[in-house]
Amino acid sequence: MSTPLVSIIMPVYNGEKFLEEAIDSCLNQTHTNIELIIVNDCSTDRSLEIATKLQKKDNRIVIINNNKNLKLPASLNVGHKAGKGEYVTWTSDDNIYNLNAIERLLTTLKINKVDLVYSDISKIDANGKELKEVSFLSFENILFGNFIGSCFLYKMEVFNKNDGYNESLFLVEDYDFWLRASLHSKFFQLKENLYNYRLHRDSLTHSISSNNNKNKLFIKNVELMYSSFAKSIMLNNHEVIARFQTNILIHKEIQFDWIKRNKNMFFEFLTTLSKLKNYSNKSALKKLLMNKITYVFVLNYKEKQNISRAAFIILNFYSVLDTKTIKTLIKYSFFKK
Template sequence: MKLWKIVKYWGYKYFQYTAVLFLRQRNGGFMNQHLVSIVLPVYNGARFLCQSVDSILSQTYTNFELIIVDDCSTDETPGIIEEYARKDRRVRTILHSQNQYLPQALNTGFDAAKGVFFTWTSDDNIYKPNAIKHLVDVLVQRHDVDLVYGNESIIDDAGHVIEKSNAIASIGSPEEIPILSCVGGYFLFRSQVYFDVGGYESKWFLVEDWQFWLKSYNAGKKFVRTKDNHYLYRDNTTSLSMTKAREVQERCLELSLENLRKHKSKYTNEIAMRAYLKCVGFAYRLNDKKAGIACLDLAQEINRDALSWLKPEILEWLEEG
């Protein structure tokens, strides 16, 4: 009789264990063991900051830390982030005593991060509720993947989705990273990637994200793109990419040429040729014909027919005068 009671007791315990196990799996319990560090650098971003932070705090994936790095804002930003930190223990704040610009703000945030997965977002962009969960699912299930990214929708200042082609970047396949910054704003990567490649470089302010992807790609990190679209990228007229559009183009041209000089041998001929032709495009938008012709010559050294890949308006510009 005692043996039966023992069997019954442990049978009941086993049932309890398997039931809890099932519920945790169904509700994403095991996924929630992976801490995600989300860095949000901000400089005078009070206008849209609450929308961005609220979208993070509303995530269905709840095991994250939000590290807001205030890069010495002079508007209402400090008060806003202090209030969020007071209300939600997942919010951590770091204040720069002087403006150090975006690359250093990112490094400040990630150097303080404790998560196994890293990402960052801007003070004017918005996550949809399942955004982080979808990205975590990929990295948990795909141990061979170092970085996952997905699609995004472009919104205007009022938050309405608009159709607009970005002249600098668009979401593309991983093999196109040497050509343009195609990862976008919706991504997640393993924390080890950050430490392996050495973080963000102040030298490449305005193109720090592309330079980080290039470093990671050239180091052999595996990128994968999903079809998910859980991110709203704001086409904000006061953003750096808009107010410093020409300087961004100049930096893109400089970065691409330096990367090709150092790493062209790692790429296929087609990718290298297309990267040089993209530089022709940067030169076209800068109206720097000398640079455009030089980049075209480099493309034609790889493929004599490179000229046929260019858009008619760029061809016409090259042939003028």
């Protein structure tokens, strides 16, 4: 019985420091029927030299050289369109797969008859030392953050249905892809650690917090991403939902009275969303909203009216109230000054 071809896309831009290790982690997979498509985005270091050296040793490597620097989302599209596999994933030039990652992802996807599977990861430092394991929250949390992570596998048809990655949403291209895919493709969360995500000063993720221009672009694109997603769920008042999602993600102040005024819109959004297969757990959605509103309640604890605000949360979320939330409401209504 033949094993399916998996296309692994690796966009590369000046990744010489960790590139060989990243490539080796792909080539040494227990699932050997892979093609590794390296998209060199006009690197000015030794990245192309390293990739070419390894290509001579393993013909599963395909190298594509962009004529100009296209940035990550466009490079992902280039790689996907060149891919021949029924299944596809992508990885960064500084991260490392566990050797059985592709095999476990593929097996899980097929057994559960889903379109996309993702796993837990470890965070490592520049020297490869594990810093901590990351176990992602349940799927519905994707509404307020990218909890798919960096280790995943999906059918190529997911990419096609999405019409690829949005090239105008640099820095949130993956998060946007997951949100759009969640509207038409079935996701599955594999609670196994299969990937090593490297933290270092030169990473794209680090640049968002350290580079003011990139941080501004990140916030702008988060707003655009959430606005588009909310509009796909509800045509009217979608900007209220997008504003709430954005402010939660970037930790921007939210007035509790604004939440009370827009309560009906939040519940309308969840009701409509729950009709989709990935969001069918209505209780989980309601509890997620309760947790986010409780978070806002805590941030506003210095203000008056805490008791009435706690009552608002209890009355609207009594069916999903848990001990932790009750204790928080009591603490910040009566004891926290």
